[in-house]
Each structure stands twice: as structure tokens, then as C-alpha cells.
Amino acid sequence: MSKIVSVFGATGSQGGAVVEALLKDGKFKVRALTRNVDSPKAQALKAKGAEVVKADLDDSVDQLAKALEGSYGVFLVTDFWTVFQKELEQGKKAADAALKAHVKHLVFSTLSHCIKLSHGKLSVPHFDLKAEIEQHIRDLSAKNPEFVSSFVLAPFYAQNLSTYFVPRKGEDGSYSLSLPLDPSQGPMEIADINDIGPIVSGIFNDPKKFSGVAVPFQGSVVTGEQIAEIISKTSGKKVSFNFVPPKVFATFFPGAEEMATMFQFYSEFGSFPGKDVKIAQSLATQSTLEQFLTKNPIKLE
CATH class of the missing domain: 3.40.50.720 (NAD(P)-binding Rossmann-like Domain)
Structure with a gap:
């Protein structure tokens, strides 16, 4: 049984x-x-x-x-x-x-x-x-x-890029991905x-x-610029990365302050400081961000 x-x-x-x-x-x-x-x-x-x-x-x-x-x-x-x-x-x-x-x-x-x-x-x-x-x-x-x-x-969900953190269209028709992910510090882990x-x-x-x-576990380790490039490649729309300082991002919506601090932690320490991501890789294959967004492209209108 x-x-x-x-x-x-x-x-x-x-x-x-x-x-x-x-x-x-x-x-x-x-x-x-x-x-x-x-x-x-x-x-x-x-x-x-x-x-x-x-x-x-x-x-x-x-x-x-x-x-x-x-x-x-x-x-x-x-x-x-x-x-x-x-x-x-x-x-x-x-x-x-x-x-x-x-x-x-x-x-x-x-x-x-x-x-x-x-x-x-x-x-x-x-x-x-x-x-x-x-x-x-x-x-x-x-x-x-x-x-x-x-x-x-789990790290930052790749799915979040199609929902909570979808790139926004500006008045000039271009798209920008706005995150408090400091380009002067470390990249961020992301996974399906x-x-x-x-x-x-x-x-x-x-x-x-x-x-x-x-x-x-993680599928990719990427900077904000790299995330924008992958979205551009898989969506067919040009997306640029816009770094928003954590204190500014914290004012955007209810709960944004905690999100801003989370991204700051990712930038300064990584998602899993001191832990071994190779263990998960021995158990199963993790999709890269590009693989995920190729299968599930973000619909930018």
C-alpha cells in the first residue's frame, strides 16, 4: 500500500x-x-x-x-x-x-x-x-x-514578472521594468x-x-538589465530596466516597503546566503528565465 x-x-x-x-x-x-x-x-x-x-x-x-x-x-x-x-x-x-x-x-x-x-x-x-x-x-x-x-x-518567482512586476508602458510607447534591484550590487536568483x-x-x-x-533552488542568476533583455527577446517588445531606489519603491503600493527591503536583501546578500544550490540541481532540472519566458511570454500590449 x-x-x-x-x-x-x-x-x-x-x-x-x-x-x-x-x-x-x-x-x-x-x-x-x-x-x-x-x-x-x-x-x-x-x-x-x-x-x-x-x-x-x-x-x-x-x-x-x-x-x-x-x-x-x-x-x-x-x-x-x-x-x-x-x-x-x-x-x-x-x-x-x-x-x-x-x-x-x-x-x-x-x-x-x-x-x-x-x-x-x-x-x-x-x-x-x-x-x-x-x-x-x-x-x-x-x-x-x-x-x-x-x-x-524558493527564490523570486519568474511568474511575478507577468503579474506584480510586469513592465509598464510609458507615454512614448516604450516599456520599462522598474525594480529596486541595485545594479551596483549583486544579481538576483529567479526560478519557475x-x-x-x-x-x-x-x-x-x-x-x-x-x-x-x-x-x-534557482533557474537563473540575473541583473535587472539582463531580466529586461530576456523579456525583450521573448516578448518581441523593447524593455529597458529602471532602477528605483528602495525608499522610492516603498511608496508605490501597500506592502511595497517590504518588497523594497526584500530586493535590497537579494542585492546585498543573495537569496540563500551560505546554502548550496547544487543539491536541487541533483534532484531535478530547473528552467532558466529565458526558457520560462519563451514558453510563457509576457504579453505587452
Whole structure:
């Protein structure tokens, strides 16, 4: 009988990619956890062979443990942007529930601890809270050796260039990509978020090897100028890069201040300081930005 892997956020970008990869791999039964089991996305996963179960990270530890009952593995992803500071509580609860449900292997989607790595200079809550959840999970594994934990770290999503950070058309008809990515500092890691799926699947297939291991991944490491050049090449429209100082970018929209600090962290420290991206490359192939945008060109009107 196949072991069950339960996937939080199964209808989201990360969870959905993990469900797809696990189903394709075929070694595990997949339980897709979602708040709305009747949504079109949830029903599509059911049609592909996943068991769809209702679970909400606002549920109690007992309720979450019940949703995870019988699971060998759990993929956990949390979303700061819908609950903000509550993300820490939700992540800890889900980890506690996995332990209570006798889950053997938890894979958590974490991020760098910006405020710690920058020695207090740069605070990026949607990174830092995940790093705190990671530490809680590591503590649980240290106290309970049978509870194996592993971690995966995604960089800036290539998909963001078609949504939140799409190049804008100026009055003269030209396009510009405006980001607080300082050209005088380091380039930025970027990846197709769908590539997280095969990586996580590979981690679940080798719990001993990946016990306590953090696996970052990237498809390309690029400057703002290079991103604009690749968009130009793949969209057929000329796009130039416009560096916006972080303090200016911070005024653009609600949440922009945190985004500006995130880009500053990328520029100064990289997405995964001190971590080895070669591990992910040994598990699966990651698409370059040009490969991704060739398949999914940005529509610039």
C-alpha cells in the first residue's frame, strides 16, 4: 500500500506544483489539503487522482492532526500575505499537528532569516517568520528523532514578472521594468515556481539523505538589465530596466516597503546566503528565465 503525502496549500502555486509532481512520480498517494474542497482547482486535483481533504491553517492542532491522519509525509507552505504576523502561529500549529499525527517526514517551504543574516539591518517579515517556523520544526525534530524534517527555499518567482512586476508602458510607447534591484550590487536568483514540485518529490524519496537539509533552488542568476533583455527577446517588445531606489519603491503600493527591503536583501546578500544550490540541481532540472519566458511570454500590449 502506497504511503500518503499530504500537501498544504494544494491549490496554490507551490502546493499545486508539489501535488502534480508527486502524482507524476507515482510512489505516494497524494492528499491535497485545501480550505475549499469544492473549488474548480480542488476538483481538478481530485480528477487527477489526489484525495482532496478540507484543512485550514486557522484550525486547531487537533483538527489539523485529524486531516493529516495516516500521512507518512507532509509538505507545508504558509502564506504571510493573507494572515501577516499570524503566519508564525499557523506554521507552528501545522508542524505540531504533523508530529501529533505521527508523520514521519515534514518538508517545509522556508526562506532566509533576513534580519539575522543582515545583523538587524533588513527586516523582511514574510521571510523572517518562515525562518522562525523552520527553527520550531528543527527543534521538534531534535526532540523527536523519528520526526524527520527537510526544507526547500524558493527564490523570486519568474511568474511575478507577468503579474506584480510586469513592465509598464510609458507615454512614448516604450516599456520599462522598474525594480529596486541595485545594479551596483549583486544579481538576483529567479526560478519557475513549478520547479519546486520535482525537488520536493525527490526529497520525500530520500528522507535519510535530506534529514535536516535545506534545499534552495534557482533557474537563473540575473541583473535587472539582463531580466529586461530576456523579456525583450521573448516578448518581441523593447524593455529597458529602471532602477528605483528602495525608499522610492516603498511608496508605490501597500506592502511595497517590504518588497523594497526584500530586493535590497537579494542585492546585498543573495537569496540563500551560505546554502548550496547544487543539491536541487541533483534532484531535478530547473528552467532558466529565458526558457520560462519563451514558453510563457509576457504579453505587452
